[in-house]
Amino acid sequence: MTQENAATSQHIDTRLVHGGRGKHTGTTAGSPTVPPIYASTTYLHTNIEAQDKAFEGPTADGEPAFVYARQANPSTHHLEEALTLIEGGVGSVVFGSGMAAIHSALLAAGLAPGAKILASQDLYGPTIGLIRKVFVPTGVELVLADLCCPAATEIIEREQPDVIYVETVSNPLVKVNDLDAISAAAKAVDAVTIVDSTFSSPYLLRPIEHGFDLVVHSATKYISGHGDSTGGAVISAKNSLLDQLRAYYVLLGATLSPFEAHLMLRGLRTLALRMERQSQNALQIARFLHEHPAIERVYYPGLPEHPQHELAGRLLSHGLYGGLLAFELKEQTREAAFRFMNRLQICLPATSLGDVFSLVSYPPISSHRTLTPQECQKMGINAGCIRFSAGIEHVDDLIQDLDQALGK
Numbered sequence: 483m484t485q486e487n488a489a490t491s492q493h494i495d496t497r498l499v500h501g502g503r504g505k506h507t508g509t510t511a512g513s514p515t516v517p518p519i520y521a522s523t524t525y526l527h528t529n530i531e532a533q534d535k536a537f538e539g540p541t542a543d544g545e546p547a548f549v550y551a552r553q554a555n556p557s558t559h560h561l562e563e564a565l566t567l568i569e570g571g572v573g574s575v576v577f578g579s580g581m582a583a584i585h586s587a588l589l590a591a592g593l594a595p596g597a598k599i600l601a602s603q604d605l606y607g608p609t610i611g612l613i614r615k616v617f618v619p620t621g622v623e624l625v626l627a628d629l630c631c632p633a634a635t636e637i638i639e640r641e642q643p644d645v646i647y648v649e650t651v652s653n654p655l656v657k658v659n660d661l662d663a664i665s666a667a668a669k670a671v672d673a674v675t676i677v678d679s680t681f682s683s684p685y686l687l688r689p690i691e692h693g694f695d696l697v698v699h700s701a702t703k704y705i706s707g708h709g710d711s712t713g714g715a716v717i718s719a720k721n722s723l724l725d726q727l728r729a730y731y732v733l734l735g736a737t738l739s740p741f742e743a744h745l746m747l748r749g750l751r752t753l754a755l756r757m758e759r760q761s762q763n764a765l766q767i768a769r770f771l772h773e774h775p776a777i778e779r780v781y782y783p784g785l786p787e788h789p790q791h792e793l794a795g796r797l798l799s800h801g802l803y804g805g806l807l808a809f810e811l812k813e814q815t816r817e818a819a820f821r822f823m824n825r826l827q828i829c830l831p832a833t834s835l836g837d838v839f840s841l842v843s844y845p846p847i848s849s850h851r852t853l854t855p856q857e858c859q860k861m862g863i864n865a866g867c868i869r870f871s872a873g874i875e876h877v878d879d880l881i882q883d884l885d886q887a888l889g890k
């Protein structure tokens with residue numbers, strides 16, 4: 483067994499801790515266990531012939547080559563190596579934000595004039611915005627559909643798209659997509675599949691194992707995990723797509739800073755522990771809210787009432803269902819939602835998700851701000867809908883905070 487194969491067969495917890503540590507195997511003088519941050523923008527070689535070769539990019543056996551930080555940098559390379567190992571891809575490219583990663587993933591998948599993309603209607607709002615504003619005016623056809631439903635396979639057969647784009651778990655109503663069924667149907671029509679796996683994180687779900695071609699992350703969320711760095715990643719299951727991704731990365735200049743890459747690699751080390759606690763907290767909070775008189779409905783795949791509870795149990799690992807849930811206040815008004823948010827003492831009424839602290843957001847003014855109330859309503863997001871991203875605080879304190887904010 484090669485060293486690489488041995489590493490790929492390790493448990494995900496071990497891969498998260500050791501992935502991307504580089505070749506720091508120890509020297510007489512001592513070498514670091516944590517790769518240093520390479521701030522240099524440009525690189526020297528033994529001679530100009532060697533530099534000429536380095537400009538070509540990685541060697542045939544995958545050894546990296548560095549000449550200029552926008553093209554490749556040892557710190558971002560370590561993060562890429564870690565994500566490739568963790569997700570089980572052939573390679574990864576990291577970006578300055580999740581949106582930059584999505585942009586390059588769409589281009590790499592071949593979303594060019596004349597192509598058709600079939601996307602889930604529940605996608606993160608700016609992802610739909612990006613396709614509508616940047617790709618549709620060039621002659622790309624966008625079809626939005628409910629791909630969380632069992633009819634996804636039929637829709638794919640009927641639409642015959644070139645590219646399919648879904649999220650593992652949707653925002654904010656945590657609907658779960660049947661990745662196995664979607665990837666099988668996509669293969670039958672020769673479509674490239676992209677999945678945004680931000681909500682589930684690589685600890686709970688690795689979509690390449692379910693037949694997907696490109697996996698996208700807003701690394702700003704669970705991968706970073708501490709609310710202090712912005713970045714994105716695309717992990718590829720195919721070398722041809724990886725080559726395209728690298729080409730767009732260099733040309734579009736959406737480079738991840740080496741400092742952010744360092745923070746994200748550090749974040750990966752504790753992802754397993756954080757996801758365990760966040761998922762346990764989310765389940766207890768979902769159960770508490772389910773019984774609360776001020777709550778109309780709770781959306782959490784870990785509850786038996788959730789329509790995709792069984793599917794989520796099959797896709798997500800470790801018997802966990804993730805750190806995100808949504809709920810509807812009985813009083814379905816913006817005023818009631820604002821009153822609740824303003825009363826919170828421990829949970830932070832701030833946007834984003836996946837951080838060590840619990841974050842509470844109101845989708846109509848944040849992730850779904852660009853949609854009209856009617857469009858939100860059509861997606862099932864009403865004026866009393868709140869999204870909750872569980873942190874790692876003690877769950878009793880979180881429940882007490884929610885209880886007092888909900889009022890009598």
Ligand SMILES: Cc1ncc(COP(=O)(O)O)c(C=O)c1O
Nearest residue numbers: 579580581606678680700702713
């Ligand atoms: C599911 C999902 N994908 C992508 C993004 C965009 O990521 P970023 O903010 O890092 O650009 C977000 C941001 O909230 C998100 O929730």
